[in-house]
Amino acid sequence: MGEIWGMFQGLAGGFDIAFTLTNLTFALIGAVLGTMVGILPGLGPSATISLLLPLSFKIGSPVTSIIMMAGIFYGAMYGGSTTSILVNIPGEAASVVTCIDGYQMAKKGRAGPALGMAAIGSFIAGTIGVLGLTFVAPPLAEFALKFGPPEYFSLTLFGLLMATLLGEGSILKGLIMVVMGLLLGSVGLDPISGAIRFTWGIHMLQEGIDFVTLAMGMFGVGEIFYNLEKVLKTELVTRKITHLWPTLKDWADSKWAVIRGSFIGFFIGILPGGGAVISSLVSYAVEKRVSKTPEEFGKGAIQGVAGPESANNAAASASFIPLLTLGIPGNAAIAMIFAALLIQGVQPGPFLITEKPEIFWGVVASMYIGNVMLLILNLPMVGLWVQLLRVPYSILAPIVVLFCCVGVYSIRNTVFDIYVMGIFGVIGYLLRKVNLEPGPMILAFVLGPILERAIRQALLISAGSPLIFFTRPISGALMGMLILFIALQIFFSIRNKKGNQ
Amino acid sequence: MGKVSRPGPGFLPFGLALILSALSIALIAKSWKREEQSVPFWPERGWVRPLLGVGIFLLYAVLLPLLGFILTTFFFLICWMWVIERIRWATILPISIGVTAVLYLIFSYFLEVPLPAGFLS
Numbered sequence: 160m161g162e163i164w165g166m167f168q169g170l171a172g173g174f175d176i177a178f179t180l181t182n183l184t185f186a187l188i189g190a191v192l193g194t195m196v197g198i199l200p201g202l203g204p205s206a207t208i209s210l211l212l213p214l215s216f217k218i219g220s221p222v223t224s225i226i227m228m229a230g231i232f233y234g235a236m237y238g239g240s241t242t243s244i245l246v247n248i249p250g251e252a253a254s255v256v257t258c259i260d261g262y263q264m265a266k267k268g269r270a271g272p273a274l275g276m277a278a279i280g281s282f283i284a285g286t287i288g289v290l291g292l293t294f295v296a297p298p299l300a301e302f303a304l305k306f307g308p309p310e311y312f313s314l315t316l317f318g319l320l321m322a323t324l325l326g327e328g329s330i331l332k333g334l335i336m337v338v339m340g341l342l343l344g345s346v347g348l349d350p351i352s353g354a355i356r357f358t359w360g361i362h363m364l365q366e367g368i369d370f371v372t373l374a375m376g377m378f379g380v381g382e383i384f385y386n387l388e389k390v391l392k393t394e395l396v397t398r399k400i401t402h403l404w405p406t407l408k409d410w411a412d413s414k415w416a417v418i419r420g421s422f423i424g425f426f427i428g429i430l431p432g433g434g435a436v437i438s439s440l441v442s443y444a445v446e447k448r449v450s451k452t453p454e455e456f457g458k459g460a461i462q463g464v465a466g467p468e469s470a471n472n473a474a475a476s477a478s479f480i481p482l483l484t485l486g487i488p489g490n491a492a493i494a495m496i497f498a499a500l501l502i503q504g505v506q507p508g509p510f511l512i513t514e515k516p517e518i519f520w521g522v523v524a525s526m527y528i529g530n531v532m533l534l535i536l537n538l539p540m541v542g543l544w545v546q547l548l549r550v551p552y553s554i555l556a557p558i559v560v561l562f563c564c565v566g567v568y569s570i571r572n573t574v575f576d577i578y579v580m581g582i583f584g585v586i587g588y589l590l591r592k593v594n595l596e597p598g599p600m601i602l603a604f605v606l607g608p609i610l611e612r613a614i615r616q617a618l619l620i621s622a623g624s625p626l627i628f629f630t631r632p633i634s635g636a637l638m639g640m641l642i643l644f645i646a647l648q649i650f651f652s653i654r655n656k657k658g659n660q
Numbered sequence: 661m662g663k664v665s666r667p668g669p670g671f672l673p674f675g676l677a678l679i680l681s682a683l684s685i686a687l688i689a690k691s692w693k694r695e696e697q698s699v700p701f702w703p704e705r706g707w708v709r710p711l712l713g714v715g716i717f718l719l720y721a722v723l724l725p726l727l728g729f730i731l732t733t734f735f736f737l738i739c740w741m742w743v744i745e746r747i748r749w750a751t752i753l754p755i756s757i758g759v760t761a762v763l764y765l766i767f768s769y770f771l772e773v774p775l776p777a778g779f780l781s
Contacts (some may be wrong), residue, residue, distance in 0.1 A: 217771045331687050338680045342673060349669035356669055380717070387709040387744065388702075553745035557737050558759055560713075564720060565729075565763060569773040577721040585714060592701070615667040623666075 166297055169512075173520025177528055182226055185218070186525045189227040190532045193234015196251070198242050198547050201386045202559065203251040204235035205598070208495040209374035210559070212502065213566035221503035222521040228496050229522055230529045233285060233475040236435060237533045240277035240468050241544060244270060245395050253435035253471035256443040260456060260463030265396045267459050275403035276413055276461055277468040278537040284421035284469035285530040288476025291425050292483075293523055296512065300484040303509035308620065309627050311487075312613035313637040314431060315606045318487055320641060321432025322599050324648055333599050336590075340600035343368055344607025351615055363575070370498045372567055373604065376580040377597040378491075379563040381587020383556050390552075400542055405461070413465035416446050420469030427470075428477030434490035435471040435478070442470035476526060482507055483519055487606065491598040494605040712744050728778025729768075733760045 176182060196207040208228050215224040239254030244261035257277065264273040306314070323333030346357045347367030358364040405413070420442045427438040446466040447456045456463050481489045486508030488497040500507050505518060512519045537544070567576045587597050621627035629635045716739050723732045737756035741747045767773045 214771065217773075331683060331690065335680065335683050335687065338676050338683065342676050342680070345673050345676075352669050354669040356673065384710045384713050387713045388706050553741060553747060554751075554755055556713075557740035560717060560740075561720075561733060561736065561759070561763060564717075564724075565767050565773070565775070568724075568775075569767060569771065572774060574721055574725055574776075577724070581714070581717055581721060584717070588710060611672045615671060618667050 162298070163294075166294060169297070169516055169520045170293060170524060172516065173522075173524030174527075176222060176517055176521035177226070177524040181219075182223055182521065182525060183528070185223050185227040186230050186529050187532055189230020190234045190529050190536060192227075193231040193236075194238035194533065194536050194544060195547060196231065197235035197238020197240075197254075198250050198544055199550075199555065200242055200246070200248045200250055201382065201552055202555070203378075203382075203492075204232050205374075205492045205495060205601075206378040206382055206559075207231055207235070208492060208499070209371070209378045210562055210566060212371045212374065212495065212499055213570050215499045215502055216570065221500065221505050222518050224499060224503065225496060225518065225522050226525040226529075228499055229479065229526060232492050232496070233472060233526065233529065234533055234536075236285075236468075236471045236475050237278060237281050237537045238544070239471075240281070240464070241274060241537070241541060242548065244273045244277065244464070245545065246548065247396070253439050253474075254468070255436075256439050256467045257464055259443075260458075260460050262396065263457065263459035264461065264464065269402075269459065270396065271400050271402035272405045272409050272461065273464050274400060274541055275538060276405045276409060276465045278403075278534060278541070279405070280413065280417040280420065280465045280469040281472040281537070282530055282534040283417050284424055284473040285476055285533070286527065287421040288425055288428065288473035289523065289526045289530065291429075291473075292476055292480055292526070295429070296480050296484050296519070296523075299480065300509045300512045303485050306485075306509070306633065307631075308613040308616035309631050309634040310637070311609060312617055313628055313634040313641075314485065314487055315610040315613065317637050317641050318431030318481070318489055319599070319603055319606060319610075321430060321644070322434075322490065322602055323432075324644060325432060325437045326596065326599060327436070328594055328596060330648070332595050336595050336597070336600040337603040340603025341607045341610065343373070343600070344604040345611065350608050350612050368604075369570075369576070369579075370604065371502075371570060372576055372580050373583055374495060374498070374601060375563045375567055376583025377587035377590075377601065380560060380580060380584030381591065381597065383560055384584055384588035385591045386552065387556070395545065395548060400545065403538060403541065409461050413461050416442075416462040416466035417469045419445060419449075420466040421473045423466075424470035424473030424475075425477045428474030428489075429480050431481050431485075431487055431489045433474065433478070434493075435474040436490075438470040438474035439467035442466040479522070479526075483511055483522075484509060486511075487609065488602065491601045494602050497605055709744055713740070716740050716743065724778075725776050726778055729775035730760060730764060731778065733763060 192207060196202045196204060208231055218224040235251050236253055239250035240257045240261065242248055242250030243254040243257035244265050247258050247262040249255045249258055261273045264270065319337050323330055323337055326333050347365055349356055355365060423442045423445060424438040427433040427441060443463060443466060446462045447453050450462060478489050478493050481487050482493050482497055488494040497507060505515060563580060564577050567580045568574065570576065590597055617627055629638055716736060720732060720736045734756055737759055738752055741752045768775050
């Protein structure tokens with residue numbers, strides 16, 4: 160009982176921090192920005208958080224900047240559905256499946272209930288996710304104190320491989336991006352011996368490749384270059400949005416979808432390598448399977464909106480768990496927040512909750528408040544946000560590029576960094592063109608040093624025997640799960656191939 | 661590189677290089693086997709707009725220390741919206757002025773970034 164009491168005390172302390180004027184303001188800024196980039200297609204939460212990384216140098220305390228960035232991340236999950244429903248283009252990646260039934264509902268004149276259900280489902284799932292975070296994270300962090308180098312190696316490996324197994328597109332290409340990210344992360348000083356690697360005598364590279372420059376180049380600038388190829392047109396299916404409050408029948412149809420979505424999202428979000436995008440896809444598949452009327456899916460079934468939109472919000476909250484308890488980010492957007500913490504001199508890991516309780520509980524408490532703010536922003540005020548879709552991408556794009564340029568310049572006040580970011584931007588553009596997604600790469604770049612330190616220390620302990628990763632119980636269990644997932648993947652891909660022939 | 665029992669700084673990069681080679685060979689082999697119709701890398705003239713974007717970006721980096729933040733940013737916006745997007749001047753001008761002013765306000769005034777002043781200084 161003492162432990163649960165401790166959590167309530169911690170949470171109460173967190174609310175004291177979150178309710179200060181500064182932190183409330185930044186939570187609101189985060190929620191507004193998140194909704195905005197969620198709605199705007201071609202600009203996702205990862206890109207936006209990377210855009211704001213240079214600013215986190217300037218915003219005073221770590222709590223405040225993480226509160227804002229967290230707000231952007233889960234706020235984008237709210238906003239994304241709006242564009243999916245009204246324009247049939249996903250506002251961000253986790254709302255791809257919402258297009259299918261959301262847009263059909265809008266075409267039938269039911270845009271209101273679709274938007275309303277998405278917002279309410281998001282709120283319920285978001286809150287369930289934060290509740291889970293509140294009560295799962297502290298015991299998990301305590302458990303993680305037992306982790307040594309072999310456990311950390313298995314865990315990071317698990318996260319990286321899961322991110323490619325569960326991610327979109329070819330697994331082979333995902334793996335290539337992971338290895339490239341790990342190699343990029345090893346540029347600079349070796350974390351153990353201090354030897355210099357891959358700098359080719361360039362002085363600027365000794366401290367390694369700067370994460371902010373890399374992230375802004377790959378995600379911010381690279382995405383803009385890529386989107387320049389095609390002309391993004393946003394045509395609204397309907398201008399008037401009425402009956403936002405779902406009918407009783409809508410409620411009855413979607414209540415279980417929301418609850419199932421919340422739990423699916425939570426469990427996939429907590430998984431290293433999981434995240435909002437995958438959870439929404441899984442939720443849609445599950446809803447279609449359990450439905451008594453699966454033929455309605457694709458023609459405007461409200462469960463097809465309520466489930467995935469709930470799942471991606473629960474996943475967004477849950478993906479803070481591996482970050483704040485293990486120090487291991489599970490996906491690209493969370494990797495950005497990980498970087499922001501490091502920039503502020505905070506090392507996320509099992510000690511965070513006990514050593515820096517103000518950060519952990521402050522951020523958690525702000526997420527309860529943020530979800531309420533987002534419900535208000537996205538339900539009664541949705542009509543205002545729809546106006547945002549009238550801002551053409553042709554005006555938005557140069558502004559984003561400028562923001563990246565000035566942002567990266569502001570870190571060290573040198574134009575050199577703008578050139579470096581530009582190079583990463585072009586690389587990011589070309590990689591996207593050949594379907595190499597930069598997400599796993601960014602994740603690997605961040606996890607690289609952790610992975611390397613862990614594997615080298617583990618091998619020192621075991622005097623070179625790789626068996627150490629399998630014989631220790633926690634590490635062994637993770638490796639076992641990983642092998643099981645890979646075996647299942649191979650099994651299904653062979654079966655699918657046979658099915659196609 | 662060190663030994664497996666005492667892994668040195670080159671241990672992980674070497675291992676990664678091996679894995680990357682194996683993966684690359686697998687990818688090449690896979691695309692070799694599957695004889696797909698080759699798709700042009702860029703759809704017809706699809707490279708024009710991205711190339712213009714990269715060019716204007718480069719121009720911005722070159723001119724920024726020379727002309728200073730305000731002028732370069734203003735010209736960047738005009739260039740981008742006129743050359744790439746062909747928007748009406750009546751839209752371009754107010755947006756360029758407004759965005760330049762807002763960015764200047766955010767970065768120079770609120771965040772106190774010493775933006776390059778160029779020849780105006």
